[in-house]
Amino acid sequence: MPATKRKMNTKTAHAPIFEFEKIPSGIKGLDDITRGGLPKGRPSLVSGGPGCGKTLFAMEFIARGITEYGDPGVFIAFEEKTDDLKKNFKSMGFDLDDLVNRKKLVLDHITVERSEIEETGEYDLEGLFIRLGSMIDEVGAKRVAIDTLEALFSGFTNEAILRSELRRLFLWLKDRGVTAVVTGERGDRTITKYGLEEYVADCVITLDHRVTNQIATRRLRIVKYRGSIHGTDEYPFLISNDGISVLPITSMSLTHIASDERISTGIPKLDTMLGAKGFYRGSSILVSGQAGTGKTSISATFVDAACRRNEKCLFFIFEESESQLIRNMKSIGMDLEPWVKKGMLRFHAVRPTAYSLEMHLSTMLKLIDEFKPTVLAVDPISNLYPIGDDIQVRSMLMRLIDYAKSLQITGLFTNLTNDAETGMYSLEPTEMHVSSLMDVWLILKNIEGNGERNRIFSIIKSRGMAHSNQLREFVLSDRGIQLRDLYKGTEGVLFGSARMAQESREAGERIRRNEETARKKRELEAKKTVMENEISLIRAKFAREEDEIKVLIGQDVSRQKASENVMKEIAVQRKVDK
Amino acid sequence: MPTPPKNNRKEREVEEESAEEIWILRLYVAGQTQNSLTAFDNLKKICEKHIDCRYRIEVIDLLKNPQLAKDHQIIAVPTLIRKLPTPVKKIIGNLSNTEKVLVGLDLRKAE
Known part of the structure; x- marks a missing residue:
């Protein structure tokens, strides 16, 4: 029992x-x-x-x-x-x-x-x-x-x-x-x-x-x-x-292989900021910034650089048409048209509201399968927000990014932020959601002051590499994107025309100072000359006096001799006994 | 002319009406359940009393011919289908409500 x-x-x-x-x-x-x-x-x-x-x-x-x-x-x-x-x-x-x-x-x-x-x-x-x-x-x-x-x-x-x-x-x-x-x-x-x-x-x-x-x-x-x-x-x-x-939000597996290969951002100075090498291949990059800060230009530059390396690029644009983007990029000295013609670059331009998130995702995945790009750009992801909430957009992007990563595709995503009034790095919750999916996060910021608006660029994070913590001034010109060092001096940090004004002011100051020194040098020279003149004058006078005195002394001696001789003669004459 | 299984009218009436007119009534049941027996009895009574021409009652046991449930779109049992005359009529239940059966078979106008 x-x-x-x-x-x-x-x-x-x-x-x-x-x-x-x-x-x-x-x-x-x-x-x-x-x-x-x-x-x-x-x-x-x-x-x-x-x-x-x-x-x-x-x-x-x-x-x-x-x-x-x-x-x-x-x-x-x-x-x-x-x-x-x-x-x-x-x-x-x-x-x-x-x-x-x-x-x-x-x-x-x-x-x-x-x-x-x-x-x-x-x-x-x-x-x-x-x-x-x-x-x-x-x-x-x-x-x-x-x-x-x-x-x-x-x-x-x-x-x-x-x-x-x-x-x-x-x-x-x-x-x-x-x-x-x-x-x-x-x-x-x-x-x-x-x-x-x-x-x-x-x-x-x-x-x-x-x-x-x-x-x-x-x-x-x-x-x-x-x-x-x-x-x-x-x-x-x-x-x-x-x-x-x-789309199970939490059960996504993170099993993709991380590449050590680095690829250029297309902006030399940015490459320098990212440990002199650029992005990791297969990483995901978020570029966020306010309207008109140059997000599209950064994407296009990256895409252009990839095409130059003979890599295929897929560019999803939600704001402009293909021809509009190509035209606009010509204004910063970039011509994307040849890449399209060569079949290196494919655009997919569609309004986000054209269809639902799920359709967007499936279209994107399908295009990736068809075109087999190595670089992917989406400009901007913020335009997806009207058609889904944070979590949906996030999970859609997660799917897209995971898919891209599994194929070693480097993805660049831009995000429009609208917190113009708040501080420089106050982040929107939506950005917080998305940013955790991203390996690299670049921020563009408009700074208003002195009656003008300037763009400031910085790297918020870049996983797995040493990167610069410096702010740079982001300048768009007909020669493309340039990142300039900010003016750091006694007046604080300056940028834009204030920086240029300060720089020219400094240049003027420098010239003025140089001139001053030269003038002083000249003055000194002159003084020296005067002094030397005076010295030589005194010397001449002295010499003259010396001569006179010498003459006088000579006269005295001869006079004395003469008088001695006269005395002798007198003695002789007087027959003085010794 | 073959003799229908049940016929309650007089020879005279057959000649008066169209020779083609014949009622074919199919009763779908699933085994000998109370409902199917009641339905059959009720149907027989109604036919004897209210159908003036020749008619035929076919009883189909779905337990024996399950395929017919699919072919003939039968869900409920008992189901009575008037194959002829057209249009096809469908009545479900044990046919205990005679009035409704008569309306369903177009033998009486609904009030």
């Missing part, structure tokens, strides 16, 4: 935490959020308004289930005819006819039209069960999709019967052991119009198609997933020509 007891104890101790077995949904990104997919052998409910991608969700679940996981499937459509479905999904690369012929898929369209049905007394939906059952048996289906089950409510008036039959249907699906996706129409206050979520206890996903500022964006949320950990955020998702892809 004690032995069994112990055995039982160990059993409970080692009992795994209950979690449903899951099967991959086949929808890109969803399995990351749900950590494995949909609950196996159970129905999941997908609800959403019209046109939000329910049918696509259901069909991808079935079709990818067949093509990628080898699970035969049944797709029941209440709304679309099977021919229409086949046509619609052919454009997304699903050959439903082929799957049907290979006995992997059964497509069925159930029409429910109240106008032709008269209800008299009790009934049940056994016909539907029989139909479903025979289709499941036909291909040995493991996956079933029912799109949109709620269409039944428009076909039958007796809601009590319908509800009990729906309850029975979900139980029946579970009993059959098929993994099912049931779609439902979104209700005003409820998840589905007719409260289908009551019957599906395990996994409920809502799809949303929101229109903000006339631009539609899609989101997906897992409302509940019993017995499973799942992301609870609203995840933006895209519908592109290869189906739905959900």
Whole structure:
């Protein structure tokens, strides 16, 4: 007895935490959020308004289930005819006819039209069960999709019967052991119009198609997933020509290989500031600045430099047309036209509001696949903000950047900031969002003063390299972009014409000072000359006097001699005895 | 002329009406459930009482022919379909509400 007891104890101790077995949904990104997919052998409910991608969700679940996981499937459509479905999904690369012929898929369209049905007394939906059952048996289906089950409510008036039959249907699906996706129409206050979520206890996903500022964006949320950990955020998702892809914001893998190769920015002084070598290949660069600070010029210069190195460039422009940009760049002495003609450079100019973020992203990815560039420029990403919020734009850019990085494409993105009044480096939240995706962040700033506006340039960050912390004056001329050192002197930091004025003032001062020195030198020379003249004069005078005195002395001596001689003679004459 | 399975009218009337007129009624059921038995009984009664020409009732058990549920777009059972005369009429339920059945079969105008 004690032995069994112990055995039982160990059993409970080692009992795994209950979690449903899951099967991959086949929808890109969803399995990351749900950590494995949909609950196996159970129905999941997908609800959403019209046109939000329910049918696509259901069909991808079935079709990818067949093509990628080898699970035969049944797709029941209440709304679309099977021919229409086949046509619609052919454009997304699903050959439903082929799957049907290979006995992997059964497509069925159930029409429910109240106008032709008269209800008299009790009934049940056994016909539907029989139909479903025979289709499941036909291909040995493991996956079933029912799109949109709620269409039944428009076909039958007796809601009590319908509800009990729906309850029975979900139980029946579970009993059959098929993994099912049931779609439902979104209700005003409820998840589905007719409260289908009551019957599906395990996994409920809502799809949303929101229109903000006339631009539609899609989101997906897992409302509940019993017995499973799942992301609870609203995840933006895209519908592109290869189906739905959900963008799990946090689960992006960062596995790209970082290159050591450096490429020139096209601006020699900027290369110098970036450790004399330029950007890393495959890095992402953000250039932000106010209107008219030269962001486009920086992008174009970078692109031009890449073309000179024989690299292919893809340039997405959201503000100007291709010819306008080419013309404008000619004014700073750059001609991009030859690159376009040579097929080195391709523009993609479109207004951001032309279509939704998801479309932009898929278009960009498609172009990247087609053109295979090594350099990518987007001017400006801020124009995407009207069509999505921070997180959506960020996640879109993240996808774009990650994709670019995985292909070792260097990407330069410009961002328009409008904080003209605030301090030099006060950053907008949007920039904060985006900047963390970027390896290099360059900032252009307008500085007003002395009745003029000047551009100041600096590097905020540059991952993985030593870089200059100095501000530079950003000057656009017909010889392109120049970065000039700021004037640093007794008057503080000066730029623009103030810098030039100060410089010329200094030059004048220097000349004046030189002249002064020269003058002083000359003066000194003159003084010296005067002094020397005076000295020679004095010397001459002295010499003259010396001569005179010498003469006098000589006279004196001779006079004395003479007098001695005279005395002698007198003595002789007087016969003086000695 | 083959004899229809159920016929309650007189020979005289057949000659008066068009020889082509025949009612074909299909009753879809799923096994011998209470509802399907009730529906069949009700249908028989209504036909005897209200259909003046020849008619034929075909009972289709979907359990035996599941494919027909798909082919004939049947969801609810019992479902009664009037194949002939056209237009096709569809009535679901155990046919316990005779008035509604008659309206559904165009045998009586709805009030």
